[in-house]
Amino acid sequence: MNLRQRLLIVLPPIAVGIMIVIAWELLCRAYEVPSYLFPAPSAVVRSLVENASDLLFALWMTVRVTLIALALSIVLGTLVAFIFVQSPIIERSFFPYAIILQVTPIVAVAPLIIILVKNTQVALIFCATIIAIFPIISNTTIGLRTIDRGHRNLFLINHASRWQSLCYLQIPSALPFFFAGLRVASGLSLIGAVVAEFVAGTGGRSAGLAFEILQAGYQLEIPRMFAALFLITMTGIALFLVVAGLTHLALATWHDSMIKRET
Protein backbone atom coordinates (compact mmCIF):
# COMPACT_ATOMS: atom_id res chain seq x y z
CA MET A 1 0.00 0.00 0.00
CA ASN A 2 1.41 3.42 -0.85
CA LEU A 3 0.99 6.58 1.16
CA ARG A 4 -1.90 7.81 -0.93
CA GLN A 5 -3.93 4.66 -0.35
CA ARG A 6 -3.15 4.78 3.35
CA LEU A 7 -4.33 8.37 3.59
CA LEU A 8 -7.52 7.47 1.74
CA ILE A 9 -8.25 4.92 4.43
CA VAL A 10 -7.37 7.08 7.42
CA LEU A 11 -8.53 10.52 6.35
CA PRO A 12 -12.30 10.11 5.81
CA PRO A 13 -13.15 8.94 9.36
CA ILE A 14 -10.89 11.65 10.81
CA ALA A 15 -12.65 14.26 8.70
CA VAL A 16 -16.04 13.03 9.87
CA GLY A 17 -14.86 13.18 13.49
CA ILE A 18 -13.63 16.72 13.16
CA MET A 19 -16.85 17.83 11.52
CA ILE A 20 -18.96 16.29 14.27
CA VAL A 21 -16.91 17.98 16.98
CA ILE A 22 -17.14 21.35 15.22
CA ALA A 23 -20.90 20.99 14.69
CA TRP A 24 -21.36 19.97 18.31
CA GLU A 25 -19.39 22.98 19.52
CA LEU A 26 -21.26 25.38 17.23
CA LEU A 27 -24.69 24.01 18.15
CA CYS A 28 -23.92 24.21 21.87
CA ARG A 29 -22.89 27.83 21.44
CA ALA A 30 -25.73 28.79 19.11
CA TYR A 31 -28.42 27.47 21.45
CA GLU A 32 -26.49 28.38 24.60
CA VAL A 33 -26.90 24.88 26.05
CA PRO A 34 -25.75 25.01 29.67
CA SER A 35 -22.74 22.82 30.27
CA TYR A 36 -24.43 21.00 33.19
CA LEU A 37 -26.91 19.63 30.66
CA PHE A 38 -24.75 18.95 27.65
CA PRO A 39 -21.26 20.39 27.57
CA ALA A 40 -19.56 21.60 24.44
CA PRO A 41 -16.29 19.89 23.43
CA SER A 42 -14.33 22.89 24.63
CA ALA A 43 -15.84 22.52 28.11
CA VAL A 44 -14.97 18.83 28.15
CA VAL A 45 -11.38 19.57 27.16
CA ARG A 46 -11.17 22.28 29.81
CA SER A 47 -12.44 19.86 32.45
CA LEU A 48 -9.97 17.24 31.22
CA VAL A 49 -7.10 19.65 31.67
CA GLU A 50 -8.30 21.01 35.02
CA ASN A 51 -8.82 17.57 36.52
CA ALA A 52 -5.92 15.99 34.69
CA SER A 53 -4.19 14.53 37.71
CA ASP A 54 -7.36 12.97 39.19
CA LEU A 55 -8.58 11.66 35.86
CA LEU A 56 -5.24 10.22 34.80
CA PHE A 57 -4.90 8.47 38.12
CA ALA A 58 -8.40 7.03 37.72
CA LEU A 59 -7.51 6.04 34.18
CA TRP A 60 -4.45 4.22 35.41
CA MET A 61 -6.54 2.35 38.00
CA THR A 62 -9.06 1.21 35.41
CA VAL A 63 -6.40 0.32 32.88
CA ARG A 64 -4.56 -1.67 35.50
CA VAL A 65 -7.62 -3.74 36.40
CA THR A 66 -8.40 -4.23 32.71
CA LEU A 67 -4.91 -5.37 31.78
CA ILE A 68 -4.50 -7.70 34.74
CA ALA A 69 -7.91 -9.24 34.02
CA LEU A 70 -7.07 -9.62 30.33
CA ALA A 71 -3.72 -11.21 31.12
CA LEU A 72 -5.36 -13.60 33.57
CA SER A 73 -8.02 -14.48 31.00
CA ILE A 74 -5.37 -15.22 28.40
CA VAL A 75 -3.27 -17.37 30.69
CA LEU A 76 -6.10 -19.20 32.45
CA GLY A 77 -8.31 -19.35 29.36
CA THR A 78 -5.69 -21.00 27.15
CA LEU A 79 -4.70 -23.29 30.00
CA VAL A 80 -8.31 -24.41 30.41
CA ALA A 81 -8.61 -24.85 26.65
CA PHE A 82 -5.52 -27.08 26.60
CA ILE A 83 -6.91 -29.18 29.43
CA PHE A 84 -10.28 -29.46 27.67
CA VAL A 85 -8.61 -30.62 24.48
CA GLN A 86 -6.46 -33.18 26.27
CA SER A 87 -9.40 -34.77 27.98
CA PRO A 88 -12.94 -34.85 26.57
CA ILE A 89 -14.33 -36.07 29.89
CA ILE A 90 -12.97 -33.02 31.70
CA GLU A 91 -14.42 -30.82 29.00
CA ARG A 92 -17.83 -32.45 29.23
CA SER A 93 -17.77 -32.06 33.00
CA PHE A 94 -16.74 -28.42 33.12
CA PHE A 95 -17.91 -26.78 29.93
CA PRO A 96 -21.49 -26.23 31.17
CA TYR A 97 -20.07 -24.22 34.05
CA ALA A 98 -18.01 -22.14 31.69
CA ILE A 99 -21.26 -21.39 29.88
CA ILE A 100 -22.91 -20.43 33.17
CA LEU A 101 -20.09 -17.93 33.72
CA GLN A 102 -20.81 -16.55 30.29
CA VAL A 103 -24.60 -16.24 30.47
CA THR A 104 -24.88 -14.78 33.96
CA PRO A 105 -24.85 -10.98 33.64
CA ILE A 106 -21.82 -9.60 35.41
CA VAL A 107 -23.86 -6.79 36.99
CA ALA A 108 -25.91 -9.42 38.76
CA VAL A 109 -22.98 -11.30 40.29
CA ALA A 110 -20.67 -8.37 40.89
CA PRO A 111 -22.30 -7.29 44.21
CA LEU A 112 -21.89 -10.79 45.58
CA ILE A 113 -18.26 -10.98 44.53
CA ILE A 114 -17.57 -7.58 46.02
CA ILE A 115 -19.07 -8.65 49.32
CA LEU A 116 -17.23 -11.96 49.35
CA VAL A 117 -13.84 -10.67 48.30
CA LYS A 118 -12.44 -8.29 50.85
CA ASN A 119 -9.90 -6.53 48.70
CA THR A 120 -11.76 -4.31 46.22
CA GLN A 121 -9.01 -4.40 43.62
CA VAL A 122 -9.03 -8.18 43.67
CA ALA A 123 -12.82 -8.22 43.43
CA LEU A 124 -12.74 -5.92 40.40
CA ILE A 125 -10.09 -8.03 38.68
CA PHE A 126 -12.12 -11.13 39.47
CA CYS A 127 -15.28 -9.70 37.89
CA ALA A 128 -13.48 -8.51 34.77
CA THR A 129 -11.73 -11.85 34.37
CA ILE A 130 -14.96 -13.83 34.67
CA ILE A 131 -16.46 -12.00 31.76
CA ALA A 132 -13.35 -11.84 29.57
CA ILE A 133 -12.25 -15.44 29.93
CA PHE A 134 -15.08 -17.18 28.12
CA PRO A 135 -14.29 -16.15 24.54
CA ILE A 136 -10.68 -17.20 25.09
CA ILE A 137 -11.68 -20.61 26.42
CA SER A 138 -14.25 -21.38 23.77
CA ASN A 139 -12.31 -20.05 20.79
CA THR A 140 -9.02 -21.63 21.76
CA THR A 141 -10.72 -24.97 22.43
CA ILE A 142 -12.34 -24.92 19.00
CA GLY A 143 -9.06 -23.83 17.44
CA LEU A 144 -7.06 -26.63 19.04
CA ARG A 145 -9.69 -29.06 17.81
CA THR A 146 -10.05 -27.76 14.30
CA ILE A 147 -7.18 -29.49 12.66
CA ASP A 148 -7.15 -30.30 9.02
CA ARG A 149 -7.37 -34.07 8.59
CA GLY A 150 -4.67 -34.01 5.94
CA HIS A 151 -2.32 -32.18 8.29
CA ARG A 152 -3.05 -34.66 11.04
CA ASN A 153 -2.23 -37.52 8.67
CA LEU A 154 0.95 -35.79 7.62
CA PHE A 155 2.11 -35.69 11.22
CA LEU A 156 1.06 -39.31 11.78
CA ILE A 157 2.97 -40.53 8.73
CA ASN A 158 6.09 -38.78 10.00
CA HIS A 159 5.77 -40.28 13.48
CA ALA A 160 5.41 -36.89 15.17
CA SER A 161 5.30 -37.09 18.96
CA ARG A 162 2.34 -35.68 20.82
CA TRP A 163 4.48 -32.74 21.87
CA GLN A 164 5.57 -32.03 18.29
CA SER A 165 1.99 -32.19 17.06
CA LEU A 166 1.00 -29.73 19.76
CA CYS A 167 3.78 -27.24 18.99
CA TYR A 168 3.97 -27.45 15.23
CA LEU A 169 0.39 -28.25 14.33
CA GLN A 170 -2.23 -27.66 16.98
CA ILE A 171 -1.01 -24.33 18.33
CA PRO A 172 -0.44 -22.70 14.92
CA SER A 173 -3.82 -24.02 13.73
CA ALA A 174 -5.47 -22.54 16.82
CA LEU A 175 -3.87 -19.08 16.54
CA PRO A 176 -6.51 -17.50 14.27
CA PHE A 177 -9.25 -18.71 16.62
CA PHE A 178 -7.34 -17.55 19.68
CA PHE A 179 -6.92 -14.07 18.25
CA ALA A 180 -10.59 -13.85 17.34
CA GLY A 181 -11.30 -14.68 20.98
CA LEU A 182 -8.73 -12.19 22.20
CA ARG A 183 -10.36 -9.41 20.24
CA VAL A 184 -13.67 -10.01 22.00
CA ALA A 185 -12.01 -10.59 25.37
CA SER A 186 -10.06 -7.33 25.26
CA GLY A 187 -13.29 -5.37 24.90
CA LEU A 188 -15.03 -7.41 27.57
CA SER A 189 -12.22 -6.98 30.09
CA LEU A 190 -12.62 -3.21 29.94
CA ILE A 191 -16.39 -3.47 30.17
CA GLY A 192 -16.01 -5.85 33.09
CA ALA A 193 -13.63 -3.54 34.90
CA VAL A 194 -15.91 -0.52 34.48
CA VAL A 195 -19.13 -2.35 35.36
CA ALA A 196 -17.61 -3.92 38.45
CA GLU A 197 -16.36 -0.56 39.59
CA PHE A 198 -19.81 0.94 39.15
CA VAL A 199 -21.24 -1.77 41.32
CA ALA A 200 -18.49 -1.50 43.89
CA GLY A 201 -18.88 2.27 43.88
CA THR A 202 -15.83 2.61 46.06
CA GLY A 203 -13.83 5.76 46.16
CA GLY A 204 -10.68 6.38 48.02
CA ARG A 205 -7.25 5.48 46.87
CA SER A 206 -8.18 3.03 44.22
CA ALA A 207 -10.99 4.87 42.44
CA GLY A 208 -11.14 4.32 38.71
CA LEU A 209 -12.91 6.04 35.85
CA ALA A 210 -16.30 4.57 36.66
CA PHE A 211 -16.08 6.09 40.10
CA GLU A 212 -15.15 9.42 38.48
CA ILE A 213 -18.31 9.17 36.39
CA LEU A 214 -20.49 8.36 39.40
CA GLN A 215 -18.91 11.12 41.40
CA ALA A 216 -19.26 13.68 38.62
CA GLY A 217 -22.90 12.63 38.29
CA TYR A 218 -23.65 13.28 41.96
CA GLN A 219 -22.02 16.66 41.75
CA LEU A 220 -23.53 17.53 38.35
CA GLU A 221 -20.07 18.09 36.93
CA ILE A 222 -21.18 16.94 33.53
CA PRO A 223 -18.07 18.05 31.61
CA ARG A 224 -15.98 15.95 33.95
CA MET A 225 -18.30 13.02 33.30
CA PHE A 226 -17.74 13.44 29.59
CA ALA A 227 -14.01 13.67 30.12
CA ALA A 228 -13.99 10.36 32.01
CA LEU A 229 -16.19 8.79 29.35
CA PHE A 230 -13.82 10.04 26.69
CA LEU A 231 -10.89 8.39 28.48
CA ILE A 232 -12.73 5.06 28.74
CA THR A 233 -13.49 5.14 25.04
CA MET A 234 -9.88 5.96 24.22
CA THR A 235 -8.75 3.05 26.37
CA GLY A 236 -11.07 0.73 24.48
CA ILE A 237 -9.79 1.94 21.14
CA ALA A 238 -6.17 1.62 22.24
CA LEU A 239 -6.80 -1.96 23.42
CA PHE A 240 -8.48 -2.79 20.15
CA LEU A 241 -5.57 -1.40 18.14
CA VAL A 242 -2.99 -3.27 20.21
CA VAL A 243 -4.85 -6.55 19.74
CA ALA A 244 -5.27 -5.86 16.02
CA GLY A 245 -1.52 -5.19 15.80
CA LEU A 246 -0.67 -8.42 17.61
CA THR A 247 -3.04 -10.35 15.37
CA HIS A 248 -1.37 -8.83 12.36
CA LEU A 249 2.08 -9.78 13.63
CA ALA A 250 1.04 -13.37 14.22
CA LEU A 251 -1.07 -14.05 11.15
CA ALA A 252 -0.24 -11.52 8.47
CA THR A 253 2.14 -13.72 6.51
CA TRP A 254 -0.15 -16.66 6.07
CA HIS A 255 -3.74 -16.47 7.23
CA ASP A 256 -6.50 -15.89 4.70
CA SER A 257 -8.29 -13.37 6.90
CA MET A 258 -5.23 -11.12 6.71
CA ILE A 259 -4.51 -11.35 3.03
CA LYS A 260 -5.75 -8.97 0.45
CA ARG A 261 -6.26 -11.01 -2.67
CA GLU A 262 -5.20 -9.36 -5.85
CA THR A 263 -7.54 -11.38 -7.99
Added chain:
Amino acid sequence: MIQPPASLSSSDRPSAAKLLLRIDQVKKTFNNDVTALSDVSLDIHAGEFVSLLGPSGCGKSTLLALIGGLGSPTEGTIDWQQSMYDAEGHPERAIGFVFQEPTLLPWRTVFENVYLPLKLAGVSRAAARDQVMDGLRQVGLSAFADAYPRQLSGGMKMRTSIARALIRKPQILLMDEPFAALDEITRTKLSLELLEVFAKTKLTVVFVTHSVYESVFLSNRIVVMTARPGRILADYPIDAPYPRDDEYRTSVQYNEYCRKVSGALKEALRSADTIDA
Protein backbone atom coordinates in the same frame (compact mmCIF):
# COMPACT_ATOMS: atom_id res chain seq x y z
CA MET B 1 16.53 -71.94 -5.97
CA ILE B 2 13.09 -72.47 -4.53
CA GLN B 3 10.33 -70.54 -6.20
CA PRO B 4 8.09 -68.72 -3.75
CA PRO B 5 4.51 -69.92 -4.02
CA ALA B 6 2.70 -67.82 -6.57
CA SER B 7 0.45 -65.53 -4.62
CA LEU B 8 -3.17 -65.01 -5.58
CA SER B 9 -2.61 -61.57 -6.87
CA SER B 10 0.63 -61.72 -8.80
CA SER B 11 1.56 -64.35 -11.29
CA ASP B 12 5.04 -64.03 -12.68
CA ARG B 13 6.98 -62.03 -10.18
CA PRO B 14 10.77 -62.08 -10.24
CA SER B 15 11.58 -64.77 -7.74
CA ALA B 16 14.21 -62.66 -5.98
CA ALA B 17 11.76 -59.94 -4.98
CA LYS B 18 11.44 -59.65 -1.24
CA LEU B 19 7.96 -59.51 0.18
CA LEU B 20 7.53 -56.12 1.84
CA LEU B 21 3.89 -55.94 2.74
CA ARG B 22 1.05 -58.42 2.84
CA ILE B 23 -2.50 -57.14 2.69
CA ASP B 24 -4.76 -59.99 3.64
CA GLN B 25 -8.55 -59.98 3.14
CA VAL B 26 -8.88 -56.40 4.22
CA LYS B 27 -12.32 -54.90 4.66
CA LYS B 28 -12.94 -51.29 5.64
CA THR B 29 -16.30 -50.02 6.78
CA PHE B 30 -16.62 -46.43 7.96
CA ASN B 31 -18.77 -45.27 10.85
CA ASN B 32 -21.45 -44.18 8.44
CA ASP B 33 -21.83 -47.77 7.23
CA VAL B 34 -20.08 -47.08 3.95
CA THR B 35 -18.02 -50.12 3.03
CA ALA B 36 -15.12 -48.76 1.04
CA LEU B 37 -13.12 -51.96 0.67
CA SER B 38 -14.14 -55.56 0.84
CA ASP B 39 -11.84 -58.52 0.75
CA VAL B 40 -8.73 -56.91 -0.66
CA SER B 41 -5.63 -59.10 -0.70
CA LEU B 42 -2.41 -57.85 -2.16
CA ASP B 43 1.26 -58.71 -1.73
CA ILE B 44 3.65 -55.87 -2.35
CA HIS B 45 7.29 -56.70 -2.94
CA ALA B 46 10.33 -54.52 -2.51
CA GLY B 47 11.15 -52.67 -5.69
CA GLU B 48 7.66 -52.82 -7.14
CA PHE B 49 5.99 -49.83 -8.71
CA VAL B 50 2.33 -50.70 -8.24
CA SER B 51 -0.36 -48.55 -9.81
CA LEU B 52 -3.87 -48.68 -8.38
CA LEU B 53 -6.64 -47.91 -10.82
CA GLY B 54 -10.37 -47.90 -10.33
CA PRO B 55 -13.56 -45.86 -10.55
CA SER B 56 -13.86 -42.75 -8.39
CA GLY B 57 -14.91 -43.59 -4.86
CA CYS B 58 -13.84 -47.23 -5.08
CA GLY B 59 -11.55 -46.98 -2.07
CA LYS B 60 -8.12 -46.31 -3.52
CA SER B 61 -7.35 -43.49 -1.12
CA THR B 62 -8.73 -45.60 1.70
CA LEU B 63 -6.43 -48.49 0.82
CA LEU B 64 -3.44 -46.19 0.61
CA ALA B 65 -4.25 -44.68 4.01
CA LEU B 66 -4.50 -48.16 5.52
CA ILE B 67 -1.11 -49.07 4.07
CA GLY B 68 0.30 -45.87 5.55
CA GLY B 69 -1.09 -46.82 8.95
CA LEU B 70 -3.54 -43.89 9.03
CA GLY B 71 -6.33 -46.10 10.25
CA SER B 72 -6.89 -49.76 10.74
CA PRO B 73 -8.87 -52.23 8.68
CA THR B 74 -12.28 -53.31 9.97
CA GLU B 75 -11.38 -56.88 9.08
CA GLY B 76 -8.24 -58.51 7.80
CA THR B 77 -4.62 -57.57 8.33
CA ILE B 78 -1.87 -55.49 6.86
CA ASP B 79 1.47 -56.98 7.75
CA TRP B 80 4.82 -55.41 7.18
CA GLN B 81 7.42 -58.07 6.79
CA GLN B 82 9.83 -55.94 8.78
CA SER B 83 9.08 -54.17 12.02
CA MET B 84 7.97 -50.55 11.88
CA TYR B 85 10.31 -49.62 14.71
CA ASP B 86 13.89 -50.48 15.52
CA ALA B 87 15.03 -51.88 18.85
CA GLU B 88 15.03 -48.48 20.53
CA GLY B 89 11.54 -47.71 19.39
CA HIS B 90 12.54 -45.22 16.72
CA PRO B 91 10.55 -45.43 13.54
CA GLU B 92 12.65 -47.48 11.21
CA ARG B 93 10.84 -47.21 7.97
CA ALA B 94 10.18 -43.78 6.59
CA ILE B 95 6.96 -43.79 4.61
CA GLY B 96 6.62 -41.06 2.04
CA PHE B 97 3.00 -40.09 1.46
CA VAL B 98 1.78 -37.74 -1.22
CA PHE B 99 -1.81 -37.05 -0.29
CA GLN B 100 -4.52 -36.31 -2.79
CA GLU B 101 -4.47 -32.71 -1.54
CA PRO B 102 -1.16 -30.87 -1.10
CA THR B 103 -1.72 -30.49 2.70
CA LEU B 104 1.01 -27.88 3.09
CA LEU B 105 1.14 -26.00 6.38
CA PRO B 106 0.00 -22.48 5.44
CA TRP B 107 2.04 -20.85 8.21
CA ARG B 108 5.31 -22.28 6.94
CA THR B 109 7.34 -21.40 3.87
CA VAL B 110 7.95 -23.84 1.04
CA PHE B 111 11.38 -24.58 2.46
CA GLU B 112 9.99 -25.24 5.94
CA ASN B 113 7.23 -27.44 4.57
CA VAL B 114 9.72 -29.67 2.79
CA TYR B 115 11.97 -29.63 5.85
CA LEU B 116 9.12 -30.65 8.17
CA PRO B 117 9.60 -34.47 8.04
CA LEU B 118 13.29 -34.01 8.86
CA LYS B 119 12.46 -31.57 11.63
CA LEU B 120 10.04 -34.08 13.14
CA ALA B 121 12.82 -36.68 12.91
CA GLY B 122 15.07 -34.36 14.90
CA VAL B 123 17.38 -33.13 12.14
CA SER B 124 18.53 -29.55 12.67
CA ARG B 125 17.68 -26.94 10.10
CA ALA B 126 21.33 -26.25 9.33
CA ALA B 127 22.06 -29.92 8.75
CA ALA B 128 19.01 -30.33 6.54
CA ARG B 129 19.54 -27.21 4.45
CA ASP B 130 21.40 -28.67 1.48
CA GLN B 131 19.19 -31.70 1.32
CA VAL B 132 16.02 -29.62 1.34
CA MET B 133 17.38 -27.26 -1.32
CA ASP B 134 18.29 -30.28 -3.46
CA GLY B 135 14.79 -31.63 -3.06
CA LEU B 136 13.33 -28.27 -4.11
CA ARG B 137 15.62 -28.13 -7.12
CA GLN B 138 14.43 -31.56 -8.14
CA VAL B 139 10.85 -30.31 -8.41
CA GLY B 140 11.91 -26.98 -9.88
CA LEU B 141 10.98 -24.84 -6.90
CA SER B 142 14.31 -23.61 -5.55
CA ALA B 143 13.37 -20.03 -6.45
CA PHE B 144 10.28 -20.32 -4.23
CA ALA B 145 11.98 -21.61 -1.08
CA ASP B 146 10.86 -18.57 0.92
CA ALA B 147 7.37 -18.28 -0.52
CA TYR B 148 4.29 -19.21 1.46
CA PRO B 149 1.93 -21.86 0.11
CA ARG B 150 -0.76 -19.29 -0.65
CA GLN B 151 1.60 -17.72 -3.17
CA LEU B 152 1.89 -20.95 -5.16
CA SER B 153 -0.23 -22.33 -7.97
CA GLY B 154 -1.99 -25.66 -7.50
CA GLY B 155 0.70 -27.53 -9.41
CA MET B 156 3.50 -25.88 -7.45
CA LYS B 157 1.83 -26.86 -4.20
CA MET B 158 1.68 -30.46 -5.38
CA ARG B 159 5.35 -30.38 -6.35
CA THR B 160 6.21 -29.08 -2.90
CA SER B 161 4.22 -31.94 -1.44
CA ILE B 162 6.14 -34.45 -3.60
CA ALA B 163 9.48 -32.98 -2.52
CA ARG B 164 8.33 -33.27 1.09
CA ALA B 165 7.39 -36.94 0.66
CA LEU B 166 10.81 -37.75 -0.79
CA ILE B 167 12.90 -35.78 1.69
CA ARG B 168 13.45 -38.62 4.14
CA LYS B 169 14.45 -41.01 1.36
CA PRO B 170 11.56 -43.30 2.20
CA GLN B 171 11.63 -47.00 1.59
CA ILE B 172 8.06 -46.95 0.37
CA LEU B 173 6.34 -44.07 -1.35
CA LEU B 174 2.55 -43.89 -1.35
CA MET B 175 1.18 -41.44 -3.89
CA ASP B 176 -2.46 -40.49 -4.27
CA GLU B 177 -2.99 -39.03 -7.74
CA PRO B 178 0.07 -36.83 -7.33
CA PHE B 179 0.10 -35.55 -10.89
CA ALA B 180 -3.62 -34.99 -11.38
CA ALA B 181 -3.36 -31.22 -10.90
CA LEU B 182 -0.33 -30.76 -13.11
CA ASP B 183 0.04 -29.64 -16.70
CA GLU B 184 1.18 -32.14 -19.32
CA ILE B 185 4.79 -30.92 -19.49
CA THR B 186 5.38 -30.84 -15.74
CA ARG B 187 3.66 -34.17 -15.44
CA THR B 188 5.98 -35.79 -17.98
CA LYS B 189 9.00 -34.19 -16.39
CA LEU B 190 8.06 -35.28 -12.90
CA SER B 191 7.16 -38.78 -14.10
CA LEU B 192 10.63 -39.19 -15.54
CA GLU B 193 12.17 -37.83 -12.36
CA LEU B 194 10.09 -40.16 -10.26
CA LEU B 195 11.34 -43.09 -12.35
CA GLU B 196 14.87 -41.84 -11.87
CA VAL B 197 14.46 -41.73 -8.10
CA PHE B 198 12.76 -45.12 -8.28
CA ALA B 199 15.72 -46.58 -10.19
CA LYS B 200 18.42 -44.92 -8.11
CA THR B 201 17.11 -45.68 -4.64
CA LYS B 202 15.57 -49.03 -3.90
CA LEU B 203 12.18 -47.46 -3.67
CA THR B 204 8.84 -49.23 -3.63
CA VAL B 205 5.95 -47.17 -4.94
CA VAL B 206 2.20 -47.52 -4.62
CA PHE B 207 0.69 -45.06 -7.02
CA VAL B 208 -3.00 -44.18 -7.32
CA THR B 209 -4.01 -42.71 -10.66
CA HIS B 210 -6.92 -42.36 -13.03
CA SER B 211 -4.74 -42.41 -16.11
CA VAL B 212 -4.19 -45.73 -17.83
CA TYR B 213 -1.33 -44.27 -19.89
CA GLU B 214 0.44 -42.88 -16.86
CA SER B 215 0.18 -46.18 -15.03
CA VAL B 216 1.46 -48.23 -17.97
CA PHE B 217 4.34 -45.83 -18.47
CA LEU B 218 5.40 -45.71 -14.85
CA SER B 219 4.68 -48.99 -13.17
CA ASN B 220 5.78 -52.58 -13.35
CA ARG B 221 2.49 -53.78 -11.97
CA ILE B 222 -1.06 -52.52 -12.31
CA VAL B 223 -3.91 -53.39 -9.98
CA VAL B 224 -7.43 -52.55 -11.14
CA MET B 225 -10.16 -52.28 -8.53
CA THR B 226 -13.93 -52.61 -8.88
CA ALA B 227 -16.39 -49.93 -7.90
CA ARG B 228 -17.33 -49.55 -4.25
CA PRO B 229 -16.97 -51.68 -2.27
CA GLY B 230 -13.53 -51.97 -3.82
CA ARG B 231 -12.19 -55.40 -4.64
CA ILE B 232 -9.30 -56.37 -6.81
CA LEU B 233 -10.49 -57.05 -10.31
CA ALA B 234 -7.26 -57.54 -12.19
CA ASP B 235 -3.55 -57.57 -11.51
CA TYR B 236 -1.20 -57.17 -14.47
CA PRO B 237 2.57 -57.27 -14.50
CA ILE B 238 4.05 -54.70 -16.88
CA ASP B 239 7.23 -56.33 -18.01
CA ALA B 240 9.03 -53.54 -19.77
CA PRO B 241 12.57 -52.77 -18.67
CA TYR B 242 13.53 -49.49 -17.03
CA PRO B 243 14.69 -46.89 -17.87
CA ARG B 244 11.66 -46.10 -19.96
CA ASP B 245 11.59 -43.27 -22.45
CA ASP B 246 9.55 -41.92 -25.32
CA GLU B 247 10.50 -44.94 -27.37
CA TYR B 248 8.64 -47.14 -24.93
CA ARG B 249 5.67 -44.79 -25.11
CA THR B 250 5.31 -45.48 -28.82
CA SER B 251 6.06 -49.21 -28.71
CA VAL B 252 3.62 -51.97 -29.60
CA GLN B 253 4.09 -53.47 -26.16
CA TYR B 254 3.03 -50.22 -24.49
CA ASN B 255 -0.09 -49.98 -26.58
CA GLU B 256 -0.94 -53.58 -25.91
CA TYR B 257 -0.74 -52.99 -22.14
CA CYS B 258 -2.83 -49.84 -22.39
CA ARG B 259 -5.50 -51.74 -24.29
CA LYS B 260 -5.56 -54.52 -21.73
CA VAL B 261 -5.75 -52.18 -18.73
CA SER B 262 -8.39 -50.00 -20.37
CA GLY B 263 -10.47 -53.11 -20.94
CA ALA B 264 -10.26 -54.06 -17.27
CA LEU B 265 -11.09 -50.52 -16.22
CA LYS B 266 -14.16 -50.50 -18.46
CA GLU B 267 -15.31 -53.68 -16.80
CA ALA B 268 -14.77 -52.06 -13.39
CA LEU B 269 -16.86 -49.08 -14.47
CA ARG B 270 -19.60 -51.39 -15.68
CA SER B 271 -19.74 -52.88 -12.22
CA ALA B 272 -20.19 -49.32 -10.96
CA ASP B 273 -23.18 -48.80 -13.24
CA THR B 274 -24.92 -51.95 -12.10
CA ILE B 275 -24.43 -50.98 -8.46
CA ASP B 276 -25.75 -47.46 -8.87
CA ALA B 277 -28.75 -48.59 -10.93
